[in-house]
Amino acid sequence: MSEYIQHDQQGSSVGRVEKRTYTFARPPAAMRLECGATLGPVTLAYETCGRLNEDRSNAILILHALSGDAHVAGTYTDSDDKPGWWDFMVGPGKGIDSDRHFVICTNILGSCMGSTGPASIDPTTGKPYGLSFPVVTIADMVDAQKQLMDHLGVHRLHAVIGGSVGGMQALEWSVRYPDRVESAVLLATTTRHSALAIAFNEVARQAIMADPKWNGGDYHDGEKPDLGLAVARMIGHITYLSDESMRLKFGRRLQDKADFSFNFDADFQVESYLRHQGRKFVDRFDANAFLYITKAADYFDLERQYGEGSAVAAFSGARARFLVLSFTSDWLYPTYQSRTMVKAMKKNGLDVSFCEIEAQWGHDAFLLPSDRLSAIMKGFLDGDNDQ
Structure with a gap:
């Protein structure tokens, strides 16, 4: 099947999509990592x-957040009732218009949603890597994505788009x-992550x-650390x-009870919600994948990597137009961090x-x-695209 198929469109949806894989860096030409x-x-x-258009200039690469995957839209x-995680954004006439753009979304290196990660089989042992999997960085993830772009014949991206950890990429x-x-x-x-993050x-x-x-990361032949991973997800969630969203959604409402249970059941709706999110996750x-991806996010530091501690210097080699979006109630990556980023970009004369x-x-x-x-x-993606 061609790499550049046109998927069926159903109304404002991209219609049916297909998960694919690309394998590279086969030994002895293995991929060298930052570590x-x-x-x-x-x-x-x-x-x-x-x-993909004739001159291959309309490709957009979408980069997912921590626990996301390649299924973006x-x-x-035909009977699938669960569309991709950004289906409202990607499709004909939508914010990322698939009538105008060739949209690519890839699962990151180190994940467990189809890409190589700690749950993958180590070809030298025939068993899952576990903690023998090397620590990967955001730069390693991007280097792997570059290999995929080369494979697809996309040598210049109209846009790279990402939120949260995807934004780091x-x-x-x-x-x-x-x-x-x-x-x-x-x-x-x-x-770069704050101390709080x-x-x-x-x-x-x-x-x-x-x-x-x-079990030291070696749990694939037995019971998995479901309780630990569930609690980790609850913390992240x-x-x-x-504060406002939790107040509006839950407040102090009780969970199917007229009064307190006076034990450690989930009395409050917010407790029940978090437990449910943990169980689903x-x-x-994969628990090890969660460890590796969060570590990669913590290690990410654009100023240290490219600017010797200076945000302005970090963007000195950038050439792209940038659209930076923050949200008023985001206390994990608050707006002041976006403003610092924008200021550094503007000091380099970038279009921001x-x-x-x-x-x-x-x-x-x-x-x-x-x-x-x-x-x-x-408006940002289509404004100057006359294809």
Whole structure:
């Protein structure tokens, strides 16, 4: 099947999509990582929609957040009632218009959603890597994505787009491969984690590693550390919300009870909600992958990597147009971090647009339908695209 298929469109949906994989870095030509280790073979899962135009200038790469995957839009079957995680944003006439753009979304290196990660089989042992998997960085993820772009024949991206950890990858693309990125859209992200963000990630990692079933990362032949991973997800989920959103959604309402239970059941609706989120997460995600991806996010530091501690210097080699979007209730990556980023870009004479969007839903606001967000995105991506 062609790499550049045109998926069926159903109304405003991209219609049916297909998960694909690309494998590269087969030994002895293994991929060299920032930590000094080598890794190979490496497989990336990805999905596409739209069509690559004749001069291959309309490709957009979408980069997902921590626990996301390549399934950004559309459905796998006609009866599938669960579309991709950004289906409201990607499709014909939507913010990211698949009638105009060839859209690519890839699962990141180190994940467990089709790409090579700690749950993958180590070809030298025939068993899952576990903690023998090398520590990967955001730069490693981007280097792997570059290999996929080369495979697809996309040598310059009309845009790289990402929110949260995906925004870190978009930033990395813009400074690591400046000649290959025409524009970048950065949503609810930062050039480096604050102490607060690192602290929450560390508590979540400790929850996993404190589970006896984690077994030093070697649990694939037995019971998995579901309790530790569930608690880690609960911790993370709190950071994705806001005080206002939790007040509106839950308040102090009790869970199917007229009074307190006077035990340690889930008395409050918010307790029940968090437990539910934790239980759901363990069914689809790998505990070790959570450790590796959060560590990669904590290590990410654009100023240290490219600017010797200076945000201005970090963007000195960038060439892209930038759209930076923050959300008023995001306390994980608050607006002041976006403003610092924008200031550094402008001091380099870069073309930068910035908008703080009023939203009560916290960090996860970029994942929720918003007419304003879609309109801003579409205007930025299509405004100078005359294809």
